Amino acid sequence: xxxxxxxxxxxxxxxxxxxxxxxxxxxxxxxxxxxxxxxxxxxxxxxxxxxxxxxxxxxxxxxxxxxxxxxxxxxx
Amino acid sequence: xxxxxxxxxxxxxxxxxxxxxxxxxxxxxxxxxxxxxxxxxxxxxxxxxxxxxxxxxxxxxxxxxxxxxxxxxxxxxxxxxxxxxxxxxxxxxxxxxxxxxxxxxxxxxxxxxxxxxxxxxxxxxxxxxxxxxxxxxxxxxxxxxxxxxxxxxxxxxxxxxxxxxxxxxxxxxxxxxxxxxxxxxxxxxxxxxxxxxxxxxxxxxxxxxxxxxxxxxxxxxxxxxxxxxxxxxxxxxxxxxxxxxxxxxxxxxxxxxxxxxxxxxxxxxxxxxxxxxxxxxxxxxxxxxxxxxxxxxxxxxxxxxxxxxxxxxxxxxxxxxxxxxxxxxxxxxxxxxxxxxxxxxxxxxxxxxxxxxxxxxxxxxxxxxxxxxxxxxxxxxxxxxxxxxxxxxxxxxxxxxxxxxxxxxxxxxxxxxxxxxxxxxxxxxxxxxxxxxxxxxxxxxxxxxxxxxxxxxxxxxxxxxxxxxxxxxxxxxxxxxxxxxxxxxxxxxxxxxxxxxxxxxxxxxxxxxxxxxxxxxxxxxxxxxxxxxxxxxxxxxxxxxxxxxxxxxxxxxxxxxxxxxxxxxxxxxxxxxxxxxxxxxxxxxxxxxxxxxxxxxxxxxxxxxxxxxxxxxxxxxxxxxxxxxxxxxxxxxxxxxxxxxxxxxxxxxx
Numbered sequence: 020x021x022x023x024x025x026x027x028x029x030x031x032x033x034x035x036x037x038x039x040x041x042x043x044x045x046x047x048x049x050x051x052x053x054x055x056x057x058x059x060x061x062x063x064x065x066x067x068x069x070x071x072x073x074x075x076x077x078x079x080x081x082x083x084x085x086x087x088x089x090x091x092x093x094x095x
Numbered sequence: 096x097x098x099x100x101x102x103x104x105x106x107x108x109x110x111x112x113x114x115x116x117x118x119x120x121x122x123x124x125x126x127x128x129x130x131x132x133x134x135x136x137x138x139x140x141x142x143x144x145x146x147x148x149x150x151x152x153x154x155x156x157x158x159x160x161x162x163x164x165x166x167x168x169x170x171x172x173x174x175x176x177x178x179x180x181x182x183x184x185x186x187x188x189x190x191x192x193x194x195x196x197x198x199x200x201x202x203x204x205x206x207x208x209x210x211x212x213x214x215x216x217x218x219x220x221x222x223x224x225x226x227x228x229x230x231x232x233x234x235x236x237x238x239x240x241x242x243x244x245x246x247x248x249x250x251x252x253x254x255x256x257x258x259x260x261x262x263x264x265x266x267x268x269x270x271x272x273x274x275x276x277x278x279x280x281x282x283x284x285x286x287x288x289x290x291x292x293x294x295x296x297x298x299x300x301x302x303x304x305x306x307x308x309x310x311x312x313x314x315x316x317x318x319x320x321x322x323x324x325x326x327x328x329x330x331x332x333x334x335x336x337x338x339x340x341x342x343x344x345x346x347x348x349x350x351x352x353x354x355x356x357x358x359x360x361x362x363x364x365x366x367x368x369x370x371x372x373x374x375x376x377x378x379x380x381x382x383x384x385x386x387x388x389x390x391x392x393x394x395x396x397x398x399x400x401x402x403x404x405x406x407x408x409x410x411x412x413x414x415x416x417x418x419x420x421x422x423x424x425x426x427x428x429x430x431x432x433x434x435x436x437x438x439x440x441x442x443x444x445x446x447x448x449x450x451x452x453x454x455x456x457x458x459x460x461x462x463x464x465x466x467x468x469x470x471x472x473x474x475x476x477x478x479x480x481x482x483x484x485x486x487x488x489x490x491x492x493x494x495x496x497x498x499x500x501x502x503x504x505x506x507x508x509x510x511x512x513x514x515x516x517x518x519x520x521x522x523x524x525x526x527x528x529x530x531x532x533x534x535x536x537x538x539x540x541x542x543x544x545x546x547x548x549x550x551x552x553x554x555x556x557x558x559x560x561x562x563x564x565x566x567x568x569x570x571x572x573x574x575x576x577x578x579x580x581x582x583x584x585x586x587x588x589x590x591x592x593x594x595x596x597x598x599x600x601x602x603x604x605x606x607x608x609x610x611x612x613x614x615x616x617x618x619x620x621x622x623x624x625x626x627x628x629x630x631x632x633x634x635x636x637x638x639x640x641x642x643x644x645x646x647x648x649x650x651x652x653x654x655x656x657x658x659x660x661x662x663x664x665x666x667x668x669x670x671x672x673x674x675x676x677x678x679x680x681x682x683x684x685x686x687x688x689x690x691x692x693x694x695x696x697x698x699x700x701x702x703x704x705x706x707x708x709x710x711x712x713x714x715x716x717x718x719x720x721x722x723x724x725x726x727x728x729x730x731x732x733x734x735x736x737x738x739x740x741x742x743x744x745x746x747x748x749x
Contacts, residue, residue, distance in 0.1 A: 022155075028117070038335070054342045057342075066369070066372070067470075070468065072369070077185075080578065081467075081574070081578050083573065084572045085573070
């Protein structure tokens with residue numbers, strides 16, 4: 020099983036490996052900056068456990084765990 | 096006339112720049128997606144367009160499609176690529192796509208006033224060299240750099256420069272040139288540059304393909320070969336390869352032009368605003384404070400004062416006109432019709448002013464997107480997304496802008512559901528009705544007013560759950576939202592927005608409400624034979640009586656209540672003014688009792704909104720008549736059912 024963004028603990032960073040999603044969603048996530056080799060950090064989790072706030076390419080983005088699951092990270 | 100288009104990421108300050116340039120006061124806020132439709136203005140004799148923000152030229156939500164369609168089909172003479180200086184890389188990603196359209200372009204580096212604070216410096220000359228576009232530094236919110244901007248726009252009119260396209264990796268470039276060699280690419284319609292078209296073919300962009308003449312088999316073969324080769328080389332699909340290449344270009348430019356000194360993380364409001372235990376209580380507290388300050392504090396202070404003022408005018412004007420010998424009908428029309436009707440609505444100006452003021456502060460400071468962030472989990476359980484909370488918060492002011500900003504919700508079903516439930520949140524125009532009834536029937540029951548809001552929220556939840564039950568094939572929803580920086584709201588912005596909304600309210604009082612009050616007065620003074628009669632035999636009463644039986648089970652089957660509801664369709668404020676005019680000197684207690692007052696309020700709260708909000712609903716339901724009628728009927732039926740139940744319950748309780 021590949022490591023995904025959803026499994027990253029709060030405050031930790033990882034490096035994006037790819038986005039495994041249907042065309043439109045993949046395109047959207049990549050447009051927001053999730054391309055291969057880019058560092059991404061989980062800043063916080065919303066009070067009710069979902070969604071996540073991540074930092075990527077110098078800005079903050081919010082996405083659900085469901086979406087974070089499809090973003091795979093490089094194995095350390 | 097030449098056309099200039101403002102294009103850029105959401106929330107990068109396009110509308111603020113637009114307002115600066117045109118001197119207008121279009122609606123600005125600090126969350127991504129405030130502008131959902133293009134707006135036009137005039138700037139130095141040119142047509143200037145403010146387009147909804149986009150992250151890329153491959154649209155995802157409907158308002159983004161507006162922008163893409165516009166840029167491609169209308170071919171603006173000049174594109175102003177508005178860039179958030181503090182977010183250079185992602186802004187430049189869009190720039191790499193815009194330059195390929197082959198239109199003259201200027202980069203407007205906006206928000207440069209924030210650079211110092213964030214420790215960023217940008218080498219403007221280098222940026223201009225690397226993108227092939229003139230670059231202007233400005234801060235639209237502070238009005239800095241506007242002169243240089245105007246000059247640059249004027250200069251580009253004389254000698255328009257075409258930006259140079261960014262170059263991708265050798266492999267990708269090789270395939271782009273192979274495709275460009277194909278005959279098909281040389282016969283494209285105007286405004287479809289070859290390089291851009293070639294890239295779109297590699298990406299297999301369906302929007303592009305559907306807008307193009309049919310691609311011949313031979314060309315398709317070349318494209319397929321290129322796609323296959325790229326897939327193997329990069330071990331990813333060609334569309335992803337292109338995105339990756341664009342971001343690499345953006346990264347390269349950013350690295351070359353920007354230096355950043357890392358800032359220390361200091362204490363931020365955000366720690367509390369989105370903290371585990373504090374976030375939701377804070378949200379509830381903020382909303383409660385907004386209503387407490389506007390309705391209780393300011394409303395309580397001013398309402399009796401203003402209504403006293405109008406009573407004073409009415410009495411004195413009536414006796415003065417009487418002494419002048421003005422005929423009673425005209426006297427009554429002016430005093431009992433117009434002044435009392437308009438006055439009953441104007442009473443609410445101070446508290447609505449404060450409500451609008453506080454809401455625009457919320458919108459401007461960046462908290463709105465955080466509300467969406469913390470509420471998403473809750474909204475999801477009723478089939479909505481975190482983004483749906485923004486229309487609802489704005490809906491406490493007015494449903495019309497609220498319904499419009501539901502357009503940023505990407506998923507059709509969620510968007511439609513948001514459109515249908517947003518009017519359940521009581522807007523400012525419904526407030527007078529509640530204030531009138533609560534003030535008369537329940538002056539010492541503080542919990543009735545919060546109960547009304549609670550009822551609205553319950554209706555939202557119920558509708559959400561119901562639609563989830565009825566929805567057979569559930570689609571997966573996503574929630575991707577940029578969280579903007581917090582900012583201290585600018586006085587100018589907040590003032591402009593508040594002024595705009597409160598003037599809208601006052602304007603309605605001076606037009607629709609005034610006319611309605613006058614008309615109601617005339618209609619209730621005459622019979623069908625145009626002889627002056629007592630109100631209960633008037634035209635109005637007779638019309639009201641035909642429809643009134645429908646509302647009998649709800650406890651308010653009187654012609655006055657019916658007519659009030661009818662005029663409420665034009666504007667909800669006129670419910671109060673109509674009641675005031677038709678009751679004359681009688682008290683509201685003669686028409687309603689406690690239980691029917693509650694039923695009436697519930698009905699006003701939940702039944703379909705005013706015409707303006709209805710037309711917003713129609714538009715956001717993609718102009719689909721059937722969906723719109725369904726929504727309206729649903730709202731009516733729900734309102735009727737809830738009012739009926741409440742009437743029965745409260746008859747027992749009270």
